Amino acid sequence: xxxxxxxxxxxxxxxxxxxxxxxxxxxxxxxxxxxxxxxxxxxxxxxxxxxxxxxxxxxxxxxxxxxxxxxxxxxxxxxxxxxxxxxxxxxxxxxxxxxxxxxxxxxxxxxxxxxxxxxxxxxxxxxxxxxxxxxxxxxxxxxxxxxxxxxxxxxxxxxxxxxxxxxxxxxxxxxxxxxxxxxxxxxxxxxxxxxxxxxxxxxxxxxxxxxxxxxxxxxxxxxxxxxxxxxxxxxxxxxxxxxxxxxxxxxxxxxx
Amino acid sequence: xxxxxxxxxxxxxxxxxxxxxxxxxxxxxxxxxxxxxxxxxxxxxxxxxxxxxxxxxxxxxxxxxxxxxxxxxxxxxxxxxxxxxxxxxxxxxxxxxxxxxxxxxxxxxxxxxxxxxxxxxxxxxxxxxxxxxxxxxxxxxxxxxxxxxxxxxxxxxxxxxxxxxxxxxxxxxxxxxxxxxxxxxxxxxxxxxxxxxxxxxxxxxxxxxxxxxxxxxxxxxxxxxxxxxxxxxxxxxxxxxxxxxxxxxxxxxxxxxxxxxxxxx
Numbered sequence: 001x002x003x004x005x006x007x008x009x010x011x012x013x014x015x016x017x018x019x020x021x022x023x024x025x026x027x028x029x030x031x032x033x034x035x036x037x038x039x040x041x042x043x044x045x046x047x048x049x050x051x052x053x054x055x056x057x058x059x060x061x062x063x064x065x066x067x068x069x070x071x072x073x074x075x076x077x078x079x080x081x082x083x084x085x086x087x088x089x090x091x092x093x094x095x096x097x098x099x100x101x102x103x104x105x106x107x108x109x110x111x112x113x114x115x116x117x118x119x120x121x122x123x124x125x126x127x128x129x130x131x132x133x134x135x136x137x138x139x140x141x142x143x144x145x146x147x148x149x150x151x152x153x154x155x156x157x158x159x160x161x162x163x164x165x166x167x168x169x170x171x172x173x174x175x176x177x178x179x180x181x182x183x184x185x186x187x188x189x190x191x192x193x194x195x196x197x198x199x200x201x202x203x204x205x206x207x208x209x210x211x212x213x214x215x216x217x218x219x220x221x222x223x224x225x226x227x228x229x230x231x232x233x234x235x236x237x238x239x240x241x242x243x244x245x246x247x248x249x250x251x252x253x254x255x256x
Numbered sequence: 257x258x259x260x261x262x263x264x265x266x267x268x269x270x271x272x273x274x275x276x277x278x279x280x281x282x283x284x285x286x287x288x289x290x291x292x293x294x295x296x297x298x299x300x301x302x303x304x305x306x307x308x309x310x311x312x313x314x315x316x317x318x319x320x321x322x323x324x325x326x327x328x329x330x331x332x333x334x335x336x337x338x339x340x341x342x343x344x345x346x347x348x349x350x351x352x353x354x355x356x357x358x359x360x361x362x363x364x365x366x367x368x369x370x371x372x373x374x375x376x377x378x379x380x381x382x383x384x385x386x387x388x389x390x391x392x393x394x395x396x397x398x399x400x401x402x403x404x405x406x407x408x409x410x411x412x413x414x415x416x417x418x419x420x421x422x423x424x425x426x427x428x429x430x431x432x433x434x435x436x437x438x439x440x441x442x443x444x445x446x447x448x449x450x451x452x453x454x455x456x457x458x459x460x461x462x463x464x465x466x467x468x469x470x471x472x473x474x475x476x477x478x479x480x481x482x483x484x485x486x487x488x489x490x491x492x493x494x495x496x497x498x499x500x501x502x503x504x505x506x507x508x509x510x511x512x513x514x515x516x517x518x519x520x521x
Binding site for chain 1: 289404405407408410411414415417418419420421422423424464465468469470471473474
């Protein structure tokens with residue numbers, strides 16, 4: 001009785017992705033479970049974003065199977081369980097007519113019917129997401145006038161407004177200063193621990209990996225999964241794949 | 257109030273014009289934000305093919321314009337999503353292609369050059385009761401669809417991929433938007449003319465964007481600008497015997513320039 005069967009949020013088996021004869025990903029298999037805090041690292045062009053795009057149904061794999069919450073991706077309908085913050089999120093078009101509230105409200109759109117106004121539940125979810133990201137006082141500000149770090153929090157609030165079970169962030173720190181980055185990792189940890197939201201984030205900057213990461217996936221055409229990131233960072237295989245010396249990482253961390 | 261309302265054709269023109277201002281500005285907001293501004297020009301030229309077919313074959317030109325503009329909008333969206341073509345190239349190809357077809361049909365038909373002229377540049381005199389009815393019927397459907405899906409369309413305009421991942425039927429709604437825009441453009445060519453409707457769709461929104469306010473306010477400002485331009489354009493065209501479509505466009509241009517100046521940093 002002690003073993004409880006758990007359905008993974010993402011169940012990926014034997015994934016291949018080829019573009020114009022070039023092999024971007026080969027034979028990638030991985031599982032992501034509820035409550036995990038996972039970092040996906042790897043060099044630029046190594047296939048991290050491609051992997052995420054396939055997990056989200058934006059690209060179709062050449063070969064392999066993907067299941068979301070136990071369902072085949074083609075049959076999966078409950079997309080509001082997944083919060084996605086894309087790579088360019090904090091680099092929004094400065095002229096786009098959107099207040100912070102306009103953007104966070106987008107997180108509720110797929111839950112509302114046609115014509116319908118925001119329900120009490122919608123309003124609460126939006127307000128809650130803004131409080132969690134500490135942007136309530138910015139709600140009437142135009143997004144184009146915010147700093148990189150503030151925009152980043154707005155984009156995450158939008159993803160949180162649908163009350164997702166998993167949050168996927170692709171290079172969330174593009175265009176964000178160092179202080180905001182540290183604050184950002186603290187927020188992710190908090191969401192993971194206190195709200196039990198599964199977190200998956202992609203970064204090419206191996207130096208930023210936070211201490212409380214549960215598992216680390218290294219993607220460079222192939223995937224290597226390390227269940228203990230601290231050991232993993234020193235493992236020879238990992239540094240070989242990533243293409244840099246592992247001890248550099250530790251040096252980098254001590255600098256801050 | 258004014259002498260011009262003693263004429264029935266002016267009453268009809270004002271009714272049609274205000275309806276079109278509402279439709280063009282609201283749909284224009286989505287078109288501009290999606291970087292589809294040139295779409296309105298292209299569809300206006302495609303609508304001309306419909307007009308030419310209608311005039312040549314003896315069907316109602318406005319109805320034919322609606323049908324051909326919708327087919328053209330679907331074709332553009334299909335080409336854009338299926339082939340590795342740049343969106344603006346597709347629009348340029350469709351624009352000149354449509355114009356070529358329209359010109360050939362017109363030249364084969366021969367005798368109806370004058371009535372075609374009124375579709376090119378708009379003519380308040382030519383707006384019939386039947387036209388007003390067509391605009392009311394199709395316009396209400398188009399407006400209802402836009403309002404029903406406005407929050408989804410706004411999200412898609414902001415970020416198509418994130419909208420898709422959040423479960424919004426992006427492909428279907430993109431088709432819906434271009435369909436609605438095609439209908440609105442086809443309806444508008446009587447009053448503003450196919451060569452000028454793009455301006456009424458795009459410029460009020462671009463002017464409203466200069467005020468840097470949220471989505472709802474931007475849409476409302478754009479709506480006010482469009483209605484104001486149509487009313488002042490028609491009034492000026494009546495008292496100074498100017499062509500209505502061109503005068504409306506000049507009015508909206510003035511609004512645009514003022515908006516630029518007022519909001520200059």
